[in-house]
Amino acid sequence: xxxxxSSVVVLDNGGGLLKAGFGGETDPIAVVPNCIGRPxxxxxxxxxxxxxxxxxxxxGMSLRRPIDRGYLINPEVQREVxxxxxxxxxxxxxxxxxxxxxxxxxxxxxxxxxxxDELVFEEFGFGSLCVADSPSLVHLYEASxxxxxxxxxxxxxxxxxxxxxxxxxxxxxxxxxVKRMDLGGKALTNYLKELVSYRSLNVMDxxxxxxxxxxxxxxxxxxxxxxxxxxxxxxxxNILKCTYVLxxxxxxxxxxxxxxxxxxxxxxxxxxxxxxxTDLASKMGEMGGQGxxxxxxxxxxxxxxxxxxxxxxxxFLVPEMLFQPVDLGMNQAGLAExxxxxxxxxxxxxxxxxxxxxxxxxGSTLFPRFAQRLERELRPLVLDAYEVKIKCQENPILGVxxxxxxxxxxxxxxxxxxxxxxxxxxxxxxxxxRFFH
Amino acid sequence: xxxDPFIRIQIRSKPLVLFSSSPPPKPKPKPVLLSKRALAKxxxxxxxxxxxxxxxxxxxxxxxxxxxxxxxxxxxxTKMSAALANTDNRTQAALARLEALESDNAGPEVLEVNDxxxxxxxDDDQVYAQKKQAKGTKRKTRQAKALENAKKAPRSFMxxxxxxxxxxxxxxxxxxxxxxxxxxxxxxRRHFCTVCGNIANYTCVRCGVRFCSCRxxxxxxxxxxxxxxx
Numbered sequence: 001x002x003x004x005x006s007s008v009v010v011l012d013n014g015g016g017l018l019k020a021g022f023g024g025e026t027d028p029i030a031v032v033p034n035c036i037g038r039p040x041x042x043x044x045x046x047x048x049x050x051x052x053x054x055x056x057x058x059x060g061m062s063l064r065r066p067i068d069r070g071y072l073i074n075p076e077v078q079r080e081v082x083x084x085x086x087x088x089x090x091x092x093x094x095x096x097x098x099x100x101x102x103x104x105x106x107x108x109x110x111x112x113x114x115x116x117d118e119l120v121f122e123e124f125g126f127g128s129l130c131v132a133d134s135p136s137l138v139h140l141y142e143a144s145x146x147x148x149x150x151x152x153x154x155x156x157x158x159x160x161x162x163x164x165x166x167x168x169x170x171x172x173x174x175x176x177x178v179k180r181m182d183l184g185g186k187a188l189t190n191y192l193k194e195l196v197s198y199r200s201l202n203v204m205d206x207x208x209x210x211x212x213x214x215x216x217x218x219x220x221x222x223x224x225x226x227x228x229x230x231x232x233x234x235x236x237x238n239i240l241k242c243t244y245v246l247x248x249x250x251x252x253x254x255x256x257x258x259x260x261x262x263x264x265x266x267x268x269x270x271x272x273x274x275x276x277x278t279d280l281a282s283k284m285g286e287m288g289g290q291g292x293x294x295x296x297x298x299x300x301x302x303x304x305x306x307x308x309x310x311x312x313x314x315x316f317l318v319p320e321m322l323f324q325p326v327d328l329g330m331n332q333a334g335l336a337e338x339x340x341x342x343x344x345x346x347x348x349x350x351x352x353x354x355x356x357x358x359x360x361x362x363g364s365t366l367f368p369r370f371a372q373r374l375e376r377e378l379r380p381l382v383l384d385a386y387e388v389k390i391k392c393q394e395n396p397i398l399g400v401x402x403x404x405x406x407x408x409x410x411x412x413x414x415x416x417x418x419x420x421x422x423x424x425x426x427x428x429x430x431x432x433x434r435f436f437h
Numbered sequence: 438x439x440x441d442p443f444i445r446i447q448i449r450s451k452p453l454v455l456f457s458s459s460p461p462p463k464p465k466p467k468p469v470l471l472s473k474r475a476l477a478k479x480x481x482x483x484x485x486x487x488x489x490x491x492x493x494x495x496x497x498x499x500x501x502x503x504x505x506x507x508x509x510x511x512x513x514x515t516k517m518s519a520a521l522a523n524t525d526n527r528t529q530a531a532l533a534r535l536e537a538l539e540s541d542n543a544g545p546e547v548l549e550v551n552d553x554x555x556x557x558x559x560d561d562d563q564v565y566a567q568k569k570q571a572k573g574t575k576r577k578t579r580q581a582k583a584l585e586n587a588k589k590a591p592r593s594f595m596x597x598x599x600x601x602x603x604x605x606x607x608x609x610x611x612x613x614x615x616x617x618x619x620x621x622x623x624x625x626r627r628h629f630c631t632v633c634g635n636i637a638n639y640t641c642v643r644c645g646v647r648f649c650s651c652r653x654x655x656x657x658x659x660x661x662x663x664x665x666x667x
Contacts, residue, residue, distance in 0.1 A: 107613040109601040175611040179618040313634040326626040333621035
């Protein structure tokens, strides 16, 4: 049945989500959290997709991640996750016939490279291995979809553990030009946890729930002062207020946003910086309608039966941290400056080309209005003569995986791999020299 | 009792005079008929001793048979010594907050008990093994347990980074440390109120956090002020 499937397993080992599938396909089969979790009541560790199941109890779960700050440091936990993915989700029985395309982060230290090689060859017994890094795969994917020849592009990967701005030229990542911010989805979730715990309920243990809340409710504001003023208003005029309900184990097992329509009201805000109060009122009148009175009563009832918390300005203060980490006290430049520094460390002839081809990838770019805000911040920092064009991938989470799938199905893939025999003969360090990073 | 203040002062001044000359009274040299040179020598020696003793500071007082505090060296936990050395609680709290942003949601470490091994054993063996296990765990001291835990725990990334010794590479080789985007060009920051999240213009005097208005200050004083410090 599946015999025509190529035997290349493409694995994007991310800090947050792990994407695995076969080369040549458009979508990975398994997109699972890369961690193992244990609910407080039981002793059994849930692995990967078991955490996403509908009946899993996510409250108070203690997680253990194999990836710390983006690098694989805990091979035992990783082995459990990979076991589950390869055997149960991909249904692979004999791994020695397959080759693995592994996506690793940039600047992986040699000791971690060695332990990853051991894990692949000795524990799982793959036939051959090829290691790639994420910016070159994204560039490959976008180049294949674009019309003209894309010589160079700047890949901005806002991932779980950190954010890289990496210039890529002709499928080769320019190592010396890569700039890294130590902020990613994990830090954003932790910041939201801190804000909510400080202001309403204590949610410091509920990583998965707050992750979900962040993905549903947070957005990037284009004008911070204006949005802060909006969030201060009370009652119906405050279109940013939103309630998130925590699961109570009996009626709901997963958290949810109390009213999604309410959550989307901010979209009626115009993109400009002017206060169009009349427009707002009319649009709210359209959307509110007859349900308004009921909703107002519901809201006034302080719902003590359910665990819920209200989010107003946290919705846009959390992603704000990516653009200005100084607000938190972190001595790091923001995303716009990171991009400018990455481009400036390349040859001057490349600058206009790189600014024209900025590609946004990674899960944290999924916040609404991210690209608009980035362009607004970046434009003053770039010379007038250069054009700034930011392109979002259509699916930032799967972008790297799809590039890997393309690479795996290309004819040169076989020659790029390191086979198990070679690894056993010459060892890990010499094998790694074949991959240029 | 309107005694003459003059007298009181005089009386009080006496003990002060005593304490200022801190050393115990050295026995005065007996007036012996000495040659001029010998007299000069003894006088010189006496004067130098006196001078030394009179210029004693607090630390030097702590030596000799009449010291006031114990001079036994004591070990202190590193965290405590760091806490005492860096008396700025606010910067510490800020640093702790930034570190918490990098934390994973790891629950309390569960030592993996080898339950699986004993599942398929006979009753006798199981009892014997349990006995042996019980004996073994009793003898393990706390230090040995801590050593075992440290060995079992996986290394953190910072340890791996330090081991890689990236500073020794020549400057044209790109590495993890050089790829870090550095401090921003404009170091000005906006402060947000810790209670409600608006732009904060005022600081709490006691703990140094920001708030935006009187209402938020009241809430802060009621619930959170000095929570981590006092």
